[in-house]
Amino acid sequence: MEIQENHTIWMQKAIACAQEGSTPFGALILNQQSEFVSAFNSTKKDGPTAHAEMNVLQKLKQLDYQSKNELVLYTTVEPCPMCMGGILWAGIGKIVYGASIEEVSKIIKQIKIDSHTLANKSWYQPEIIGDVLKAECLALFEGWN
Amino acid sequence: MEIQENHTIWMQKAIACAQEGSTPFGALILNQQSEFVSAFNSTKKDGPTAHAEMNVLQKLKQLDYQSKNELVLYTTVEPCPMCMGGILWAGIGKIVYGASIEEVSKIIKQIKIDSHTLANKSWYQPEIIGDVLKAECLALFEGWN
Numbered sequence: 001m002e003i004q005e006n007h008t009i010w011m012q013k014a015i016a017c018a019q020e021g022s023t024p025f026g027a028l029i030l031n032q033q034s035e036f037v038s039a040f041n042s043t044k045k046d047g048p049t050a051h052a053e054m055n056v057l058q059k060l061k062q063l064d065y066q067s068k069n070e071l072v073l074y075t076t077v078e079p080c081p082m083c084m085g086g087i088l089w090a091g092i093g094k095i096v097y098g099a100s101i102e103e104v105s106k107i108i109k110q111i112k113i114d115s116h117t118l119a120n121k122s123w124y125q126p127e128i129i130g131d132v133l134k135a136e137c138l139a140l141f142e143g144w145n
Numbered sequence: 146m147e148i149q150e151n152h153t154i155w156m157q158k159a160i161a162c163a164q165e166g167s168t169p170f171g172a173l174i175l176n177q178q179s180e181f182v183s184a185f186n187s188t189k190k191d192g193p194t195a196h197a198e199m200n201v202l203q204k205l206k207q208l209d210y211q212s213k214n215e216l217v218l219y220t221t222v223e224p225c226p227m228c229m230g231g232i233l234w235a236g237i238g239k240i241v242y243g244a245s246i247e248e249v250s251k252i253i254k255q256i257k258i259d260s261h262t263l264a265n266k267s268w269y270q271p272e273i274i275g276d277v278l279k280a281e282c283l284a285l286f287e288g289w290n
Contacts, residue, residue: 048234049202057194081263082230085256089193089227109268111230113258118226123254 007074007096011133013038014074014098015140018052024140027052027075029092031065052076053083057090069093076137077104078130081111084118087126094127098137107141152219152241156278158183159219159243160285163197169285172197172220174237176210197221198228202235214238221282222249223275226256229263232271239272243282252286 010030018026021040028038039055046055053075065071068091078097079087087095101114119125155175163171166185173183184200191200198220210216213236223242224232232240246259264270 043234047203047205048236049199049231051234054194058192060192080230080234081226081258081266082228082234085225085227085230086194088256089188089196089225091193111233111263112266113226113263118256118258121226121258122256 007129007132010036010072010074011076011096011098011137014076015133015136018076018140021052022144023052024137024144025052025075025077027056027073029056029060029063030072030074031063032070033064035063037062049082051080051083053079054086057086060090067091067093072096074132076140077101079115081113081118084115088118088122088124091124092126094129096129096132098131098133100130100134103134103138104141152274152277155181155217155219156221156241156243156282159221160278160281163221163285166197167289168197169282169289170197170220170222172201172218174201174205174208175217175219176208177215178209180208182207194227196225196228198224199231202231205235212236212238217241219277221285222246224260226258226263229260233263233267233269236269237271239274241274241277243276243278245275245279248279248283249286 014026017038023041025041028036030036037059041052042050072094073092074096076098078101159171162183162185168186170186173181175181182204186197187195217239218237219241221243223246
């Protein structure tokens with residue numbers, strides 16, 4: 001088993017990152033050597049675009065890789081169009097998320113376009129895997145605002 | 146005539162900003178007092194998410210306003226889904242662009258979802274005005290790569 005295929009373990013780390021930031025949103029980018037960078041949502045401090053995925057994309061330079069296509073991004077919530085756009089522009093090869101935009105949009109305001117729709121309209125199609133530890137990721141929203 | 150309705154003048158400034166950065170992409174955000182912040186695309190230096198609109202959203206704190214809904218964002222090219230997502234999360238009230246995503250996607254790779262589609266899927270609908278100095282904005286792509 002390749003370590004990077006062990007989605008549950010890495011999603012647990014994304015969840016821990018979300019909890020560290022006291023938000024439901026945590027993300028990490030993993031390379032082929034099981035090294036990673038991580039970030040949580042920091043919109044209260046850094047402004048409206050500081051979603052976990054945008055924040056972790058800013059840390060790409062800290063990670064070793066030959067092609068961004070070999071990197072995997074884990075995120076507790078399916079990337080919104082802003083973040084999915086950023087992920088596509090970055091050229092990330094695989095995205096693994098917990099709770100879907102459809103589910104989360106019942107709890108918070110959202111731009112209701114899912115990650116598959118964005119990928120299908122771009123110049124390449126990364127692999128997208130959803131519902132990894134979905135219940136645990138949705139639980140992050142309890143008591144949060 | 147309200148100054149902020151004078152879209153041609155402000156688009157000229159966005160074009161000048163694009164030219165300053167030697168890219169086809171320039172953006173500015175204007176407040177009610179005709180003060181503005183501006184930015185150009187800096188992806189070569191700052192990574193794949195450093196589009197003009199994302200960069201200028203980072204400068205919002207430098208601008209005086211009561212509500213972001215009263216701000217106008219000018220951009221030489223219709224915002225891509227990443228940037229339009231950011232603009233929606235920021236709550237900008239009006240977007241004015243030059244060349245459309247449809248036109249520009251004939252020249253460069255793009256995520257082919259227009260700004261109206263994103264706005265229609267969000268929790269509020271900013272006003273969107275296109276084709277302001279379109280020819281001048283498209284001319285920015287000549288000789289650029």
